[in-house]
Amino acid sequence: MPDPEILTENPWRSLRRFTDARIGLGRVGVSLPTRELLAFQIAHAQARDAVHLPLDAEKLADDLRELEGLGDPLVLHTTAETRDDYLRNPPKGEELDASSVAALEEAAGDPCDLALVAADGLSSFAAQNNVAPFLRAFLDHVEGVSLSRPVIVEQGRVAIGDHVGEILKARAVLVMIGERPGLSSPDSLGLYFTWGPETGLHDARRNCISNVRAAGLDYDRAAVRAAWLLSEARKVETSGVALKDRSSEGEIDASDRATSFLAAPSEG
Amino acid sequence: MSHRFRYRIGDRTHSFATLAEVMAKATPERSGDRLAGVAAGTAEERAAAQAVLADLPLKVFLSEALVPYEEDEVTRLIVDGHDAAAFAPVSHLTVGDFRDWLLSDLATEEALTALRPGLTPEMVAAVAKIMRNQDLILVAKKCRVTTAFRGTVGLPGRLSTRIQPNHPTDDVNGIAASILDGLMYGAGDAVIGINPATDNVAQAIRLNRLMADIIEQYAIPTQSCVLTHVTNTLECIEAGAPVDLVFQSIAGTEEANTSFGFSLKDLAEARDAALSLKRGTVGENVMYFETGQGSELSAGAHHGLDQQTCEARAYAVARHFEPLLTNTVVGFIGPEYLFDGKEIARAGLEDHFCGKLMGVPMGCDVCYTNHAEADQNDMDNLLTLLGVAGVTFVMGIPGADDIMLNYQTTSFHDALYLRRALDLRPTPEFDDWLAKMAILDSDAGFRLASDVPDGFARSLKRLPQDA
Numbered sequence: 001m002p003d004p005e006i007l008t009e010n011p012w013r014s015l016r017r018f019t020d021a022r023i024g025l026g027r028v029g030v031s032l033p034t035r036e037l038l039a040f041q042i043a044h045a046q047a048r049d050a051v052h053l054p055l056d057a058e059k060l061a062d063d064l065r066e067l068e069g070l071g072d073p074l075v076l077h078t079t080a081e082t083r084d085d086y087l088r089n090p091p092k093g094e095e096l097d098a099s100s101v102a103a104l105e106e107a108a109g110d111p112c113d114l115a116l117v118a119a120d121g122l123s124s125f126a127a128q129n130n131v132a133p134f135l136r137a138f139l140d141h142v143e144g145v146s147l148s149r150p151v152i153v154e155q156g157r158v159a160i161g162d163h164v165g166e167i168l169k170a171r172a173v174l175v176m177i178g179e180r181p182g183l184s185s186p187d188s189l190g191l192y193f194t195w196g197p198e199t200g201l202h203d204a205r206r207n208c209i210s211n212v213r214a215a216g217l218d219y220d221r222a223a224v225r226a227a228w229l230l231s232e233a234r235k236v237e238t239s240g241v242a243l244k245d246r247s248s249e250g251e252i253d254a255s256d257r258a259t260s261f262l263a264a265p266s267e268g
Numbered sequence: 269m270s271h272r273f274r275y276r277i278g279d280r281t282h283s284f285a286t287l288a289e290v291m292a293k294a295t296p297e298r299s300g301d302r303l304a305g306v307a308a309g310t311a312e313e314r315a316a317a318q319a320v321l322a323d324l325p326l327k328v329f330l331s332e333a334l335v336p337y338e339e340d341e342v343t344r345l346i347v348d349g350h351d352a353a354a355f356a357p358v359s360h361l362t363v364g365d366f367r368d369w370l371l372s373d374l375a376t377e378e379a380l381t382a383l384r385p386g387l388t389p390e391m392v393a394a395v396a397k398i399m400r401n402q403d404l405i406l407v408a409k410k411c412r413v414t415t416a417f418r419g420t421v422g423l424p425g426r427l428s429t430r431i432q433p434n435h436p437t438d439d440v441n442g443i444a445a446s447i448l449d450g451l452m453y454g455a456g457d458a459v460i461g462i463n464p465a466t467d468n469v470a471q472a473i474r475l476n477r478l479m480a481d482i483i484e485q486y487a488i489p490t491q492s493c494v495l496t497h498v499t500n501t502l503e504c505i506e507a508g509a510p511v512d513l514v515f516q517s518i519a520g521t522e523e524a525n526t527s528f529g530f531s532l533k534d535l536a537e538a539r540d541a542a543l544s545l546k547r548g549t550v551g552e553n554v555m556y557f558e559t560g561q562g563s564e565l566s567a568g569a570h571h572g573l574d575q576q577t578c579e580a581r582a583y584a585v586a587r588h589f590e591p592l593l594t595n596t597v598v599g600f601i602g603p604e605y606l607f608d609g610k611e612i613a614r615a616g617l618e619d620h621f622c623g624k625l626m627g628v629p630m631g632c633d634v635c636y637t638n639h640a641e642a643d644q645n646d647m648d649n650l651l652t653l654l655g656v657a658g659v660t661f662v663m664g665i666p667g668a669d670d671i672m673l674n675y676q677t678t679s680f681h682d683a684l685y686l687r688r689a690l691d692l693r694p695t696p697e698f699d700d701w702l703a704k705m706a707i708l709d710s711d712a713g714f715r716l717a718s719d720v721p722d723g724f725a726r727s728l729k730r731l732p733q734d735a
Binding site for chain 1: 299302303433434435436439440441442443444445446447448449452453477478481482484485602603604607637638639643644665666667668669670671673674675676679681684685687688714716718720724727728730731
C-alpha cells in the first residue's frame with residue numbers, strides 16, 4: 001500500500017465507470033504519482049508504435065485470403081517513400097506510385113459496385129487487427145453486391161480510395177484505414193465511404209464511421225452501418241453531406257433535462 | 269520577375285520578389301511552410317530574408333496589403349480599423365528598430381497598451397520572425413490584457429485554466445466526472461468548455477444546460493461554453509439555452525473563414541445575442557475563439573502567405589470582438605504543419621506574443637498528436653516557457669489525455685505544477701471560491717485539501733455504490 005502521507009488517493013476514481021478519461025489519478029504533492037506516469041508512458045509508446053511500425057501487408061493479405069467471398073488481395077504502395085515523407089507530405093499518400101497504377105490497371109476487370117481498400121493510415125495496428133474481422137462481418141450484409149479484389153495500400157491516406165476506385169471504375173469505394181491513434185485507442189479503424197470515386201474529390205463527399213475496434217464500435221454494428229450507407233447511396237447516387245446524419249436522426253432530444261450526478265435535484 | 273528585395277552575403281545575392289516572399293522566407297523553419305512551398309530553401313536564404321525584413325519600414329505594411337483589400341474582409345477589418353495616432357510613436361521605425369523598441373525600457377505596459385490599435389497583424393508577425401524565443405517571452409510578459417465575465421482573467425501573477433471535459437459519446441455523467449475531477453484540482457476558472465462529440469443544436473442545448481446547472485448549484489465564479497459552430501450557438505440562444513460564451517474557430521483570411529462556414533457578420537450577430545442575455549456578473553466579454561497555425565493552408569486559403577503571418581491576422585479578427593479568451597491550439601493540427609516539439613514550442617511562443625501585443629487575451633492549448641515528434645517533456649518545456657511569458661490560460665484535462673479528440677494536452681496536475689513553480693494564482697473570484705470550498709489553499713503554497721468538500725461529497729454519496 002502506498003504511504004497516504006506521500007500519495008493522496010482520490011475517492012472519485014470510482015466515477016471511472018462513467019468515462020475512460022484519466023480521472024481520480026491521485027497525487028504526490030500536486031504531481032502525478034509514479035504508477036500513473038508509467039501507465040501514461042506505456043499508452044504513449046503504443047500510440048507511437050502504431051504510427052511508426054510498418055503494416056505487415058503480406059500478413060494482412062493472408063488474413064483476407066481466409067475470408068470466403070473475397071478475391072485475391074493486391075498489395076500496392078503510394079508515392080510516399082518513407083514514413084517521414086508520408087507524415088510531412090500528406091498529398092503523397094493520396095496517390096498510387098507508377099508500378100502500383102500499372103498493377104492495378106492490369107488487375108482491373110469489369111466495373112464493380114464497391115471497391116474495398118485497406119490502408120495503414122496513421123495506425124498500422126488498426127488495419128492489422130481490425131480489417132479482417134470487420135470484412136468478415138460486412139460480407140454478411142452485401143449479398144448481390146459485386147466487390148473488387150481487396151486492395152491493401154501501404155502509406156495511404158483516406159483519399160487513396162479515390163485513385164483506386166477511379167482505376168477500378170468502381171461505383172463506390174470503402175476505405176478501411178488506421179485513424180490518428182489516441183492514448184486510449186491506438187488501434188481505431190476508420191471507414192470512409194465515397195460514392196463515385198475519382199481523384200480530387202472533397203471530404204464533404206465522404207461518410208465516415210469511426211472508432212471501429214473490439215473495444216470501440218464493434219464489427220457487426222460497423223458492418224450494418226457501412227451496408228446502410230451503400231444501400232442508401234445506391235438510391236440517391238451520391239454520398240457525404242447528402243447522406244449525413246440520417247441514420248441517427250431523432251437520437252438527441254434538446255428537451256432532455258437528464259442532468260448529471262453533480263447537479264441532481266438537491267436533498268430530496 | 270523583378271526582384272525588389274536583395275541581400276548580399278559574400279559573393280552571393282539573395283533576392284525576393286514580393287513582401288510576402290520576404291515574410292515567408294524569414295520565418296523560422298517549420299514543416300507547414302515547406303508543405304506550402306513558401307519556405308526558405310537554405311538556412312542562409314532564411315537569414316538573408318530576416319536581414320531584408322529587419323530593414324523594411326513598419327509603414328510598408330500599411331501601403332501594401334498581403335491579401336488584397338477588395339477580396340478579403342479580414343484585410344478590410346485590419347486596414348479600416350488602423351489607428352494612425354496610436355501608431356505614431358513607432359511609425360518611423362523599421363521592423364528591426366521595432367524589435368529594439370519593444371525590448372527597450374520605453375516599451376512600458378502603458379505604452380504597449382496605447383500602441384495596440386496602431387499595430388497591424390502583419391507588423392506584429394514581421395517582428396516576431398526576427399525575435400528569439402526569450403524576446404517573445406519578455407515582451408509578451410509586459411503586455412497586460414484583462415477580460416471578465418464571472419471572473420477577471422489576465423491579471424498579473426495569475427494563470428487560468430479551461431476544464432475540457434470531453435467524452436466520446438457526450439455522456440452527461442462522464443462529462444460531469446471530468447468536471448468534478450478538474451474542480452477538485454482547482455481548475456476551471458477560464459471556462460468549462462466541451463467539444464461535443466455529436467455536433468448539432470439539440471446536443472449543444474443539452475450540454476449548455478448541463479454545465480449551467482453545475483455552475484449554478486455550486487455558485488462557481490466561472491463560465492461555460494459548448495465549442496460548436498457560431499450559427500449553432502445563435503440557434504441555442506434563440507431557443508432559450510443558457511449560453512455564457514459564443515465559440516468559433518477563426519482564421520486569418522476570409523476564404524479560410526468561409527470554409528469554416530462563417531463571416532464576420534455572423535460573429536457580430538452571435539455576440540450581440542450573447543450580450544443580450546446579460547449572464548456575465550463582472551464583465552461582458554462573451555466570445556471564445558480558437559486558432560492555430562496551418563488552418564489557412566489546410567483550407568487551401570493561405571494566399572501564398574506563411575502560416576505564422578496568417579495566424580497573426582486571425583488575432584485581428586479576435587480582437588475586434590473583444591473575446592474573454594482566445595486559444596491557439598498549437599500542436600493539434602499535426603506534423604505536416606508543425607513537425608516536432610521544437611517547431612511546436614516556437615509557434616506557441618510566437619502566437620502568444622503576437623496575440624498579446626495586439627491586445628488579445630491569449631491562452632495556449634499546449635498539445636501534440638501521436639504522429640508528431642513530440643512527447644510530454646516537450647509539453648513541460650512549452651508550458652513552462654508560456655508560464656514565464658504570462659500566458660492567460662491553458663487547458664486542463666484528466667491525465668493529459670483527450671479521449672474524444674485523441675490528442676494530449678495539459679492536465680490538471682500540469683497547471684498546479686506551474687502554479688507552484690511560478691507562484692501563479694487563479695482569477696481572484698475563483699481563488700476565493702476555492703478557498704471557501706476548501707479545495708485549494710493558494711496562500712499555503714497551493715495545497716490541495718485531502719478530503720472531498722461537503723457539497724461535492726454529498727453529490728458523490730447520491731450515486732449508487734456499485735462499481
